[in-house]
Amino acid sequence: MSNAVYLDYAATTPVDPAVVDAMVCHLGPEGTFANPASRSHLYGWLAEEAVESARRQVADLLNADPREVVWTSGATEANNLALKGVLDACGGGHVITGATEHKAVLDACGWLETKGHAVTYLKPQSNGQISPESVAAALRDDTVLVSVMHANNETGVINDIAVIGGVCRERGVLFHTDAAQSVGKLPLDVKNLPVDLVSVCAHKVYGPKGIGALYVRRSPDVKVAAQIHGGGHERGMRSGTLATHQIVGMGEAFALAGSLKDEEGPRICALRDRLWRGIAALGGVSVNGEGAARLPGHLNVAFEGVDGEMLLTAMNGVAVSSGSACTSASLEPSYVLKAMGVTDALAHGSIRFSVGRFTSPEDIERAISSVVDAVNRLRTVSA
């Protein structure tokens, strides 16, 4: 494989070896391979037990009741289920979200608009945060749902979901948060937070791709209409045979994140800060989202006088993204950075570095020299 330093943990993480071991036990003929919905034999009961044990692991990390966890194929589906499912169940209304949300929320909102629902897209402050005041000001009598992400995938900027959720609750409006980036990295205690729906997935926290969950509050009962029909699994909210191995992997990954939470964040944050000091020595660089609370592993840097795409090519020793992986196929600068008021030139010259569990201090030193060399070369050429 490539020997480039992997600093793209915000796009996805490798699966932790302990998680791989747990998953493998649920695949082969000697394993717990059966359909968890099979009620007539021990094979099925064992698979169901594995699924329910994983549901408890996921619920524990959120301090939720296991009955509040609905399995999905990932955070994209969880976001779709939350937004479309709530609007369907309540008969429609006005929705408020942020301009910096993941495409899974923005595109679902766009679809809701085509069905006649009104959506307000809030502009973030220049540090990337959605202010609770802007949410309060946008609330209307017909507002039914507010969706504001916990932490942004491009910048790592953290929104104050406790205050935003409080504003919603006071007005009797449901509050959804996309926590795909923050879960396992920031405390997220649904018993003590005014959130009604939370989207999470496994593959940003050292679990497998293709599995996620939607937390749906039971008390007071939040109504979500199914978007995938066929068999009535997951208490009617999401049909389809449960992917035992994926679910077990997600449970194990969430349990691991819970047990590492005090140790891992500070270690990753120290590596990220070392990376920034190394890059900052170049001059003409700034952090997108500066001044806001940010996730420990994220570092989104704007390089003056450098094109991000050229920089990506020039830094062949580092695997990173320009903007987010999901939109880097397009040559448009990041809509997240543009919404924050970053100029086109700086948005084009921005790179997201993200540090994670398997990053070593040596990786960071190698990355710094690769970035510094590449930027100096590009700046010399263009000067």
Ligand SMILES: *Cc1c(COP(=O)(O)O)cnc(C)c1O
């Ligand atoms: C990765 C991500 C998603 C999409 O999750 P999938 O499980 O890949 O569908 C949604 N929202 C945010 C904030 C993300 O970072």
